[in-house]
Amino acid sequence: MSDAGMRSIKQSVPIALLRAREAVMAHFRPLLAARGYTEQQWRVMRVLDEFGSIDASQLADKSALLLPSLTRILQTLEEEGAIARIKDAQDKRRTLISLTDKSRDAIAKAAESTQAAYREIEDQFGAENMNQLLDLLDKLAQVKLRK
Amino acid sequence: MSDAGMRSIKQSVPIALLRAREAVMAHFRPLLAARGYTEQQWRVMRVLDEFGSIDASQLADKSALLLPSLTRILQTLEEEGAIARIKDAQDKRRTLISLTDKSRDAIAKAAESTQAAYREIEDQFGAENMNQLLDLLDKLAQVKLRK
DNA sequence: TCCATTTACTTAACATGTTAAATAAAATAC
DNA sequence: GTATTTTATTTAACATGTTAAGTAAATGGA
Numbered sequence: 533m534s535d536a537g538m539r540s541i542k543q544s545v546p547i548a549l550l551r552a553r554e555a556v557m558a559h560f561r562p563l564l565a566a567r568g569y570t571e572q573q574w575r576v577m578r579v580l581d582e583f584g585s586i587d588a589s590q591l592a593d594k595s596a597l598l599l600p601s602l603t604r605i606l607q608t609l610e611e612e613g614a615i616a617r618i619k620d621a622q623d624k625r626r627t628l629i630s631l632t633d634k635s636r637d638a639i640a641k642a643a644e645s646t647q648a649a650y651r652e653i654e655d656q657f658g659a660e661n662m663n664q665l666l667d668l669l670d671k672l673a674q675v676k677l678r679k
Numbered sequence: 680m681s682d683a684g685m686r687s688i689k690q691s692v693p694i695a696l697l698r699a700r701e702a703v704m705a706h707f708r709p710l711l712a713a714r715g716y717t718e719q720q721w722r723v724m725r726v727l728d729e730f731g732s733i734d735a736s737q738l739a740d741k742s743a744l745l746l747p748s749l750t751r752i753l754q755t756l757e758e759e760g761a762i763a764r765i766k767d768a769q770d771k772r773r774t775l776i777s778l779t780d781k782s783r784d785a786i787a788k789a790a791e792s793t794q795a796a797y798r799e800i801e802d803q804f805g806a807e808n809m810n811q812l813l814d815l816l817d818k819l820a821q822v823k824l825r826k
Numbered sequence: 827t828c829c830a831t832t833t834a835c836t837t838a839a840c841a842t843g844t845t846a847a848a849t850a851a852a853a854t855a856c
Numbered sequence: 857g858t859a860t861t862t863t864a865t866t867t868a869a870c871a872t873g874t875t876a877a878g879t880a881a882a883t884g885g886a
Binding site: 538539540541543545546547548549550551552553554555556557559560571575578579581582594595596643647649650652653656657661662664665666668669670671672673674675676677 | 685686687688690692693694695696697698699700701702703704706707718722725726728729741742743790794796797799800803804808809811812813815816817818819820821822823824
């Protein structure tokens with residue numbers, strides 16, 4: 533109220549992104565929780581499933597996590613026997629991470645239900661809208677400011 | 680690798696939303712941090728600035744926070760003297776929250792820099808794209824699945 | 827009226843987000 | 857070749873996200 537020129541909170545892009553994401557995740561989260569995975573653990577496992585054995589930095593980048601978060605998540609997943617870590621022989625700073633056979637099976641099963649939910653969302657939202665949205669989101673993520 | 684039919688992680692809507700949001704917040708967060716606010720504290724204060732005195736549930740809804748998070752955030756803001764809480768006289772379950780004069784001034788100042796950043800982002804991204812994006816995000820947030 | 831239910835928070839417990847600092851190994855610069 | 861800088865990851869500290877359970881006040885019947 534102190535500034536009539538301030539954009540309404542409803543028009544805020546960060547909040548709109550947050551709400552849209554929350555609406556989508558509300559459909560997925562219960563499916564993952566039923567199998568004992570958090571959203572982030574699932575992202576990590578999907579990336580490993582898609583890319584095979586990669587180092588922690590690449591894994592963090594591809595799964596959109598910060599390294600400190602990834603460190604903790606990998607500890608948990610390792611204790612559960614879902615992933616394995618080995619030091620890179622050439623570069624001993626690096627840790628190479630990969631799925632275990634056990635988790636590969638678990639992922640395939642969990643993926644069935646998440647894919648079904650994804651198709652339903654795409655049905656409701658429209659494939660056209662979905663492509664357009666992904667395109668805009670990618671453009672927005674590229675925006676660089678001067679300075 | 681276990682399922683050739685699984686959507687690539689790059690095509691994941693939740694991750695695309697997360698990356699876009701992170702790209703935008705990377706511009707705002709330092710501006711808020713310079714004034715000692717987190718992103719969430721700032722959301723709360725902006726809502727209060729826009730709507731005046733409202734109860735915790737409405738505040739949580741408008742600022743896109745869960746109530747447990749809001750409870751903690753309000754404790755912090757109250758200790759800092761940024762907000763005040765009073766019990767609703769009619770309904771003693773409710774707490775009415777409002778800004779202090781002190782924080783109203785602080786918000787007006789911080790808003791100058793965030794608004795400038797917002798305009799820059801809109802310049803780069805395009806007002807047309809921005810409107811289209813907000814429209815799609817709103818549509819996506821509305822999607823309901825059967826069952 | 828009374829009790830079961832609902833509503834509005836709050837607390838608790840554990841996972842993740844964010845920033846800064848620490849550590850160890852590799853790469854670079856003299 | 858050794859000191860310096862950079863890179864990869866971890867640890868620490870504090871804030872928030874998420875779910876479940878707890879508490880107190882209002883509501884809605886029998």
